[in-house]
Amino acid sequence: xxxxxxxxxxxxxxxxxxxxxxxxxxxxxxxxxxxxxxxxxxxxxxxxxxxxxxxxxxxxxxxxxxxxxxxxxxxxxxxxxxxxxxxxxxxxxxxxxxxxxxxxxxxxxxxxxxxxxxxxxxxxxxxxxxxxxxxxxxxxxxxxxxxxxxxxxxxxxxxxxxxxxxxxxxxxxxxxxxxxxxxxxxxxxxxxxxxxxxxxxxxxxxxxxxxxxxxxxxxxxxxxxxxxxxxxxxxxxxxxxxxxxxxxxxxxxxxxxxxxxxxxxxxxxxxxxxxxxxxxxxxxxxxxxxxxxxxxxxxxxxxxxxxx
Numbered sequence: 083x084x085x086x087x088x089x090x091x092x093x094x095x096x097x098x099x100x101x102x103x104x105x106x107x108x109x110x111x112x113x114x115x116x117x118x119x120x121x122x123x124x125x126x127x128x129x130x131x132x133x134x135x136x137x138x139x140x141x142x143x144x145x146x147x148x149x150x151x152x153x154x155x156x157x158x159x160x161x162x163x164x165x166x167x168x169x170x171x172x173x174x175x176x177x178x179x180x181x182x183x184x185x186x187x188x189x190x191x192x193x194x195x196x197x198x199x200x201x202x203x204x205x206x207x208x209x210x211x212x213x214x215x216x217x218x219x220x221x222x223x224x225x226x227x228x229x230x231x232x233x234x235x236x237x238x239x240x241x242x243x244x245x246x247x248x249x250x251x252x253x254x255x256x257x258x259x260x261x262x263x264x265x266x267x268x269x270x271x272x273x274x275x276x277x278x279x280x281x282x283x284x285x286x287x288x289x290x291x292x293x294x295x296x297x298x299x300x301x302x303x304x305x306x307x308x309x310x311x312x313x314x315x316x317x318x319x320x321x322x323x324x325x326x327x328x329x330x331x332x333x334x335x336x337x338x339x340x341x342x343x344x345x346x347x348x349x350x351x352x353x354x355x356x357x358x359x360x361x362x363x364x365x366x367x368x369x370x371x372x373x374x375x376x377x378x379x380x381x382x383x384x385x386x387x388x389x390x
Contacts, residue, residue, distance in 0.1 A: 094134055095120075096122045103136075108144040204253045207270060214248065216276045217257060221245045226281035230274040242384060243268070244283045251299040258293060260285065265292070265303040293349075295328045300351035310345045310353050311367040327356075340365065 095118050101108060111129070115122045129138065129145055137148040195364055195383050207214070220227050220243075227245060232238040244260040245274065255270040260283060314322055316339030324329065327345060334342040350372050357376055364365055366373040 092132070096128060099128065100133070100136065103138065103145065103147045106147070108141060108146045110144050110187075110364055128366070150236055161330055205255060205271075206248060207255050210255075211268060213276050214270075215347065216278065217245055217248060220248065220278055224281045224282050226283060228275075228277045229273050230275040231268055232274070234272065238274075242279075243273075246285060246289065247293055249293075249296075249299075254299075256299055260289065263303070265301075267288070267299055295346070297345070297347060297352045298349060298355070300349045302348040305348040307346050307348050310347060310372065312343055312345070312357075312367065313365040314341050314343070314360070315363040315365075318342050318360050352381070 099109065099114065111122050111125045114125045118125070125318055129140075138145055139148050140146075188301040188325055209332070216227070219225070224244075227243040229241060230238050231241050243256055243257070246260055246265070247258040249256050249258055257268045257270050257273060259266050259268065285379055289303065292301065311333075322341065322343060329346040330343055332343045333343075336342075345353060353372065354376060357366060358379065366376065
């Protein structure tokens with residue numbers, strides 16, 4: 083079809099023009115018309131209509147990309163490695179998010195080959211892009227929102243939100259909000275129909291520090307923080323050395339490679355899943371009541387296993 087062929091020619095021409103502009107070239111309408119074997123009127127239409135949404139400007143008789151808008155290719159090896167790691171992390175999320183990230187990173191990276199491998203079990207929230215944009219703006223402005231929330235246990239309901247952070251715990255995305263003196267957590271995918279209100283709120287330094295030091299979604303603002311002391315055998319001690327948990331402090335390193343360390347938490351469920359994940363190599367020294375609760379969990383598990 084002649085129409086399709088003409089469309090392909092236009093698309094190819096525009097792509098090449100944009101690519102050269104992004105590389106910093108200044109392009110003449112007359113020279114482009116000769117290069118693409120078309121009229122100067124057609125090239126002028128390209129700039130005035132087809133490319134009008136791009137940050138272009140005319141300097142004397144040549145077109146160029148506006149200063150500050152051209153995306154530079156990374157020249158640093160260190161930058162390349164960082165970009166490789168980011169790309170692999172976004173691949174783990176998958177979906178449209180990964181696709182968009184790859185397109186963006188490809189504009190910055192020098193090479194397509196990525197020697198980094200990283201597999202993160204993070205849920206895809208690509209379909210929430212428009213909502214996330216509203217949430218991000220509200221968090222920056224400290225603006226109150228109205229939304230519908232589906233808690234999966236009853237009918238969806240309308241609620242007022244004072245958004246503080248969009249957080250990822252254990253691969254799941256949450257919106258952390260403020261309600262009076264309390265903090266509440268909402269599963270991000272269950273929030274819909276978000277609408278900004280003409281109301282604003284304040285956030286204390288205490289809340290900022292609490293969010294920064296939280297280990298999991300179980301953290302609490304109203305509970306008094308308390309210290310947990312743990313003992314990690316050498317088989318797993320290296321992992322706690324490599325990636326310390328928030329508030330983690332190593333208090334003792336034994337000759338055999340075992341370590342003792344402390345954490346400050348606000349809820350037992352911030353640490354119990356971690357202990358159960360690393361069993362039998364991670365032990366609670368204190369408080370005893372958390373150790374007792376872990377023992378109860380093990381006993382209940384064994385009893386349920388026997389009933390199967």
